[in-house]
Amino acid sequence: MLPPTVSDDTQSRYERFLEAYLSGELRLVNSGLARERRSLAALLREKHPSVPCSDGSSQVLKRAELQFLAGMLDESEQEALLLPILIEVAGDEHEATVLCTSDVELKVLSQVLGMPVEYERPGRVRIYRPQLGLLRKSLRSSTQYAFSARTGG
Amino acid sequence: MAQLIKVRPTKIELVKLKRRLKLSQRVQKIVKDRLSILTMEFLQAARETVSAKKHTIDAMNEAYKAMTIANGFHGYVALQKELVASEADITVTAGPRSVAGVRLPSLELNEPSGGLRGYNLTQTSSLVDSASDTAREALRAIMELAELQRGLELLGGEISRTKRITNALEYILIPSLQATIRFLSMKFEERDREEKSRLKRVKVLLARKKV
Numbered sequence: 001m002l003p004p005t006v007s008d009d010t011q012s013r014y015e016r017f018l019e020a021y022l023s024g025e026l027r028l029v030n031s032g033l034a035r036e037r038r039s040l041a042a043l044l045r046e047k048h049p050s051v052p053c054s055d056g057s058s059q060v061l062k063r064a065e066l067q068f069l070a071g072m073l074d075e076s077e078q079e080a081l082l083l084p085i086l087i088e089v090a091g092d093e094h095e096a097t098v099l100c101t102s103d104v105e106l107k108v109l110s111q112v113l114g115m116p117v118e119y120e121r122p123g124r125v126r127i128y129r130p131q132l133g134l135l136r137k138s139l140r141s142s143t144q145y146a147f148s149a150r151t152g153g
Numbered sequence: 154m155a156q157l158i159k160v161r162p163t164k165i166e167l168v169k170l171k172r173r174l175k176l177s178q179r180v181q182k183i184v185k186d187r188l189s190i191l192t193m194e195f196l197q198a199a200r201e202t203v204s205a206k207k208h209t210i211d212a213m214n215e216a217y218k219a220m221t222i223a224n225g226f227h228g229y230v231a232l233q234k235e236l237v238a239s240e241a242d243i244t245v246t247a248g249p250r251s252v253a254g255v256r257l258p259s260l261e262l263n264e265p266s267g268g269l270r271g272y273n274l275t276q277t278s279s280l281v282d283s284a285s286d287t288a289r290e291a292l293r294a295i296m297e298l299a300e301l302q303r304g305l306e307l308l309g310g311e312i313s314r315t316k317r318i319t320n321a322l323e324y325i326l327i328p329s330l331q332a333t334i335r336f337l338s339m340k341f342e343e344r345d346r347e348e349k350s351r352l353k354r355v356k357v358l359l360a361r362k363k364v
Contacts, residue, residue, distance in 0.1 A: 025180055025183070025184060025318070026180060026183065028254045029183055029184075029187050029253060029254045030254070031251070031254050032251020032252075032254055032255075032256065033251070048246055048248070050248060053251060057249060057251075057256070058248065058249075059248075059249065059250050059251055060246065060247075060248025060249065060250060060259045062259060062261050063246070063261060064261065089186045089187075089190055090186070129193070132193070133193065133197055136194070136197065137197060137201070140250070140259075141250045141259055144251065145190055145252065145253045147183050147186055147187060147253070
């Protein structure tokens with residue numbers, strides 16, 4: 001027996017809604033990503049530290065967090081650390097990848113997580129869910145999620 | 154049973170449907186990732202809200218206690234006279250921060266520049282300093298609680314919206330696309346088989362005619 005077909009009216013309503021959603025959702029998930037990352041030193045010099053986002057808005061970074069980061073880094077490292085730190089989520093529910101442009105991010109991660117961390121691949125550090133929670137708790141405004149459709153690993 | 158989408162049974166439609174299925178599965182994966190991240194953030198925010206609420210209540214208690222003691226020591230009128238001069242506007246740095254596409258508020262109490270208290274330190278006791286410190290701490294706690302609580306509401310709303318979308322993709326769109334693709338593929342196979350048997354029959358008829 002053949003499965004029932006959807007009537008034209010119902011189908012068009014579903015179709016319109018889902019088509020619009022599918023195209024919108026991919027844009028939405030990464031809409032708040034930073035368009036330009038700025039160094040910690042530059043952000044500390046600003047009165048209201050913020051970075052511009054890809055959707056035209058800006059992400060405000062908390063001064064308390066910046067000072068927390070500055071406390072664990074020397075001046076040259078403060079120049080090298082680009083904020084916000086990006087956390088890539090790519091299809092695995094139990095882990096995420098922190099994108100590191102320099103070894104300073106690695107140092108920050110080790111200090112925040114309280115354990116040594118290593119590159120899994122050049123520029124990428126794999127962390128697990130409990131560590132992700134810990135990282136987000138300490139650096140709420142200076143980390144951002146980036147969603148990727150590729151498979152993890 | 155998944156519903157079939159009404160399309161013309163052509164190969165072009167089949168290719169289109171396959172492309173749509175691929176896109177839907179890709180979006181479903183991203184939406185599921187987003188949902189799990191939002192849920193994690195929501196749970197963390199909920200835990201932090203509970204402790205922030207407790208901290209706010211404690212800080213308020215401390216502030217009122219310190220203020221009452223200072224009031225008792227200096228007298229209400231004398232303390233009012235000192236504190237009226239120290240009144241200053243509270244400035245807060247507020248802005249959005251994005252969590253997986255959700256814009257949450259970010260609030261931070263600005264510390265007064267130079268650490269000046271605004272009242273005469275020689276005319277007042279350390280009890281007033283203590284009351285001032287605890288009041289500022291209470292303000293900071295209120296700010297933290299406001300940020301977390303609003304964030305919690307926004308995250309909750311976004312989770313329920315994302316859940317609806319995930320369910321629509323998982324239980325309606327993708328199964329109906331798969332069912333339609335399966336139905337069209339079977340139809341084309343059936344057509345091929347019909348064509349083959351027709352050709353065989355024609356071949357037999359031609360062979361008979363020759364004989």
